[in-house]
Amino acid sequence: MHASTDSRIHATGAIAVIFAAQHSGQDAQGYAVAASAMDALAAQQPGYLGMDHAGGADGFGITVSYWADDASAKAWRDNPEHRAAREAGRDRWYTHYTIHVARIERGYAWP
Amino acid sequence: MHASTDSRIHATGAIAVIFAAQHSGQDAQGYAVAASAMDALAAQQPGYLGMDHAGGADGFGITVSYWADDASAKAWRDNPEHRAAREAGRDRWYTHYTIHVARIERGYAWP
Numbered sequence: 001m002h003a004s005t006d007s008r009i010h011a012t013g014a015i016a017v018i019f020a021a022q023h024s025g026q027d028a029q030g031y032a033v034a035a036s037a038m039d040a041l042a043a044q045q046p047g048y049l050g051m052d053h054a055g056g057a058d059g060f061g062i063t064v065s066y067w068a069d070d071a072s073a074k075a076w077r078d079n080p081e082h083r084a085a086r087e088a089g090r091d092r093w094y095t096h097y098t099i100h101v102a103r104i105e106r107g108y109a110w111p
Numbered sequence: 112m113h114a115s116t117d118s119r120i121h122a123t124g125a126i127a128v129i130f131a132a133q134h135s136g137q138d139a140q141g142y143a144v145a146a147s148a149m150d151a152l153a154a155q156q157p158g159y160l161g162m163d164h165a166g167g168a169d170g171f172g173i174t175v176s177y178w179a180d181d182a183s184a185k186a187w188r189d190n191p192e193h194r195a196a197r198e199a200g201r202d203r204w205y206t207h208y209t210i211h212v213a214r215i216e217r218g219y220a221w222p
Contacts, residue, residue, distance in 0.1 A: 006131075007207055016213045018127060018175055020117075020163045052131045052209075056167040062175065064129055070216070090221060096118055098163075098220045102127045102213030105181070109209045110201060 006050035006066070009107035014049060015067040016104055017076075021089075021097035023059040031093045034085050041081055047072020066104075073101060117161035117177070120218035125160060126178040127215055128187075132200075132208035134170040142204045145196050152192055158183020177215075184212060 010016070023031070042048055047068035055061030067073040076082060089097075121127070134142070153159055158179035166172030178184040187193060200208070 007209060009209055010211060015216075016127070016129060016211055018129065018163075020165070020175070052129075052171075052173060054131070054165040054167060054171050054173040056165060060163075060165050062163060062165040062173040064131070064173065064175075064211075094221070096221065098118060098120060098218065100121060100127055100175075100215050100218045102215045104211050104213045105126075107209065107211045110205070110207065 006052045007109065008050055009109045010049050010066045010104055012104055012106060013069075014104045015070055015073045016102050017065045017067065017073055018100040018102065019063045019065070019097060020099075021061050021063075021093075022095045023055075023061060024093055024095045025059060027092045030088070034088060034093075038082060038085050041079070042076060045072065045076050045079070047075070070101075070103075117163050118220065119161055120220045121160050121177045121215055123215055123217060124180075125215045126181055126184045127213050128176045128178065128184055129211040129213065130174045130176070130208060131210075132172050132174075132204075133206045134166075134172060135204055135206045136170060138203045141199070145199060145204075149193060149196050152190070153187060156183065156187050156190070158186070181212075181214075 042051065042065060049066035049068060051063065051065045053063045153176060160177035160179055162174065162176045164174045
């Protein structure tokens with residue numbers, strides 16, 4: 001969930017999981033370690049297509065992960081290590097977050 | 112398209128437009144003026160539900176705008192001032208961007 005960009009257009013019917021979080025600023029090192037570990041673990045999951053992340057000094061970040069289908073997005077949600085990381089996030093790293101799961105209808109890239 | 116956060120959960124069936132852009136760093140002042148103007152103009156459009164934006168020093172930013180239905184998302188895409196801003200973006204502000212239009216299937220907020 002660190003600086004990473006994915007310039008691909010994902011197919012119609014793929015799933016985008018939009019995670020928007022206000023960071024607390026607490027335990028920044030622990031967050032950084034876990035975020036890198038989660039990035040690597042997500043990339044190993046069946047159906048993983050890619051991830052975009054942006055975040056700034058104001059502590060607000062958006063991560064969009066892309067999945068081949070809803071089953072793979074749900075399997076990642078239910079992954080035990082990912083669950084544990086989310087619990088740590090609620091305990092320490094985030095003050096608020098929203099998640100929207102959405103099905104891609106169309107995409108464009110420039111150039 | 113500036114620092115703005117929307118902590119609401121949007122309804123199933125609403126549309127999320129995910130705009131992920133690498134900024135060129137050129138004409139930063141012109142970008143800032145246009146981004147504020149586009150934020151204000153978007154908020155006046157029928158069907159506008161809200162917007163999240165995150166971006167950092169690396170120049171990569173993600174803006175997610177939420178719309179009541181696909182018709183309102185398309186009307187914003189076709190808005191003449193918005194079109195002109197996108198043209199300026201391709202000319203000066205961005206080196207690359209992707210747009211995914213996706214239909215929300217479920218959402219969660221914490222806390």
